[in-house]
Amino acid sequence: MSEALLRPLRAVPARLYVWAAGTVLLLALPFYLDRFWLQAGLFAMAAAIGAIGINLLTGATGQLSMGHAFFLAVGAYGYCVFAADGGDGGGGGDGLTGLGLPTWLAAVLAVLVAGVAGGLFSPISGRLSGAYLGIATLALVFIGQHVMFNAHDLTGGANGRDVPPLSLFGLTFDDRELLVAAVPFGSAEKLWYAGLVLLLAGALFARGVLRGRPGRAMNAIRDHRIAAGVLGVPVARHRAAVFVLSSMYAGLAGVLLALVFQRTVPDYFGIVLSLEYLAMIVIGGLGSVAGAVAGAVFVSLLPQLLTRYSDALPLVSAPGTGGIAPGEASRYLYGAAVVLVVLFLPGGLVRVAAGRRVTTHPGEER
């Protein structure tokens, strides 16, 4: 910290260059990458948004949630229900409930509904702490699965339902090709930019929350609940509020995921997904926005990388051929990463990247 203060003239521009280079690179990628990588990148962006949300809850406030798959599902299905044309109109072919709202409004409403769902859980999320809440939120995943498989009119049951493409200011994010600088733009290319904007907005908002008064209060609750209460922090209200905010992030991630997948199926939103999000924030670094993004990129790109290069890698082989499938191999890797990071790298990947030495007691690192 003091080193950075001593040479501000050199340090700040260097950072700026990195940011500028990164921005240009991210903006230029759709012109060069093929669809596979763009989709992988979009998954990573959606995961990053969700991971930022759960990091506010688990990393900054110390409240474990194993139920985030549920809020992702609420976002994804909420968007479908609000945006799809109603079955009786004759236009919608699948006969499922749909309100036919403008798609941008549907996306906003889906995020709000995820927030409301989180709010309904507040009697529990405000009162339970840490791992207790983790077990309680398991219920959400199973309730969600039950509803998804049974509320056929809303969710299409086990087969899931199609996701109507987003359209904004007359631009539709579908596969009708649009030529930009001689590069055909399909849904992945267009969504790439939407994803970048959403991720940036989400990251900046979360950073604001963490750096301001609410962030201080959240950290105080995590580090010493009673002291926080004595200092005048309304503990239950903050816990519930963070839970709501975190579910809204998950809802937004769900909307984006649905748009990328173009179809939502209930099997995806299971307990494994919740565990994946927890793995992301632990690997990246608990309690920071950059950590959530780094972890999300790591965990969501890993299976894609292994799938793409399964021929070239030892031990990994295509699914169904007897060896370790890429999905399993990536689970081994991030499972081990979770254990190793907590034991040996408290603070996660971002801490390593920042090159800071861990001087405090590991228990306080989180």
Add this chain to the structure above:
Amino acid sequence: MSTFAEILLNGVSLGSVYALIALGFVVIFRATEVVNFAHASLLLAGGYVTATLHDDLGFWPALLVGIAGAALVGAAVEFLVMRRYRGSDHSVLAIVTIGVDILLTTELTRRIGTDVLALGDPWGDAVLALGPISLAHTRIAAFVAAALLITAFLLAFRYTSWGVSMRAAAESAETAALMGVRLGRVSLGAWAVAGGLAAVAALFLTVFPTPGLERATSLAALKAFPAAILGGLDSTTGALVGGLLVGVTESLATGYQSDLTFLGRGLGDLAPYLVMVAILLIRPAGLFGTKEPARV
């Protein structure tokens, strides 16, 4: 009426199996203050060992090896992972167990694949008829075994020096250590016992009427989590009551499914979680859990 009695008895039997799992979970929590999310994978490990060995060794030796195997896996997790953590924050350790769970479950489900493994139990699908009520032998065996194990465990917990040192460690780890209790051994023992109990539970979760050990068995084992938490995580009584409550509710919801079709299919799997949420709304610390005293 006879169906009701049948459902109730089946529920009690199922509940006693959940109680076994929840008990192991609570033992780990009391001894080390760690919420063990890897518990379902310990159970899967015990079941898998029994399932692969029963052809060669016969059922009873295979079961013993399975119990020992799961206890060993539990002890190994404690020794190789938990003990390496130098911090003091127990919720971080809970996250470590999630990582362990991802590793173990991935490995075991990969080995099991899409198969359904039989555990070679001697009861088969025999049914005992008591007047109008008929009960599967497996359900009776489950209840008897669970009751015996739980009684033995509670007696050991109360009267043996192992039990006393574990309770002392739960009361105040620091004082216990100063009095000569070796905390490392206590937590190693807790993990091993929890693994062994989970392996027995694995047997009874996979015998008739369930088809056998498969990937989804770990989901069934997860229901012990609500059982443990609705009873109160730090209470052995709570684990027993919670287990029974969860088992009976699940059994009732499955048994009267045809009258509850408006709530959708598969309600039995959901019921334990609904009970948990309902109880946590009224008593956040669980039925028998001690409300955290606030010391400053």
